[in-house]
């Protein structure tokens with residue numbers, strides 16, 4: 162008697178959301194796994210040279226009393242060594258995936274701390290790779306390396322090319338920090354001339370800037386190689402794997418993280434729009450993001466894309482495209498066919514040619530995380546109509562560094578200018594007729610958003 166009642170209740174619960182939202186599975190137009198080609202990060206010869214340099218520096222600093230003679234009682238609890246620049250914007254929640262953990266297997270073979278194989282043979286550090294668009298992130302200094310623990314800088318290497326895509330024997334750019342307990346962290350592959358200007362022998366605080374994530378040295382894409390020794394000499398017998406797990410034989414039962422992240426951390430890194438399917442770089446091609454946040458009616462398709470760290474098999478992502486008034490134009494789901502360390506998927510859409518025009522949004526929800534990515538749809542020349550707000554003209558257009566918003570009446574305006582990648586390059590308050598000087602912006606097409614009270618207008622501005 163009880164069982165049928167339960168079944169009916171379960172059916173009701175299951176069917177309820179179907180009436181409120183569409184859960185149609187739409188296969189992506191493309192995408193899949195992202196994983197940088199593994200490289201050794203450092204050759205044995207490079208590691209030997211670095212070790213000799215650090216031993217020499219440490220002896221000198223000790224004689225100069227810049228390192229305390231008895232400092233073996235300190236403790237180390239690493240914070241995450243990666244920090245995102247706020248300029249990245251809200252369409253990005255995360256910028257990394259774990260490409261490789263430390264290889265615990267002394268002999269030939271691969272074993273990570275969690276008894277998996279997310280490493281390569283002989284890897285002595287943790288590789289934290291930028292994802293997606295590592296070259297875009299690197300070029301814009303969007304992802305910083307920060308000190309995981311406070312300490313003294315005992316070595317720096319800089320001046321080496323940071324755009325490596327394939328195996329080579331070049332040296333990297335790196336900072337080496339000795340902690341109060343005598344352990345040392347190596348931060349490698351950083352951007353040329355991005356290193357902290359603090360000198361060797363100077364202290365750095367936990368979380369302090371060390372440099373920008375890039376691809377110097379033996380590297381196939383922008384990533385941080387984070388390698389830790391509990392003390393000198395810099396031999397495998399002193400190597401630490403900061404992660405605590407069943408197969409960590411280096412420092413069993415001890416995590417060096419203040420708050421260790423899980424082995425897999427499902428994360429929606431970014432939700433973006435493009436005007437062509439993006440091309441991810443290395444080793445065979447250069448990265449071409451094809452970012453676009455402005456679309457005109459006509460033949461142009463809108464490409465919506467989602468990017469993940471640790472997307473697990475069977476995990477669903479629900480996505481929707483909203484009209485300017487917030488109603489859903491389309492919604493769909495994606496189910497991950499596999500487990501990936503890094504992954505991405507895209508879909509393309511033809512928006513209705515008659516509009517509505519204005520600020521649309523692409524939204525994605527994954528594992529309780531939602532990203533809202535706004536984009537502009539319309540002819541962008543002037544979308545004003547009706548008598549509810551004063552007409553504005555943007556002049557001159559094309560402009561040469563300065564322009565005015567003209568109107569029949571004097572009103573206060575808020576103005577925002579976005580470049581072709583959708584990045585805010587200017588914002589400020591103005592009045593109609595007042596000159597707006599943009600400064601040194603590259604020639605090209607910009608989107609101008611003007612807010613007058615509750616009215617928002619979009620314009621296309623050409624800078625010469």
Ligand SMILES: [Zn+2]
Pocket residue numbers: 201202261284286287288385386387
């Ligand atoms: Zn590495």
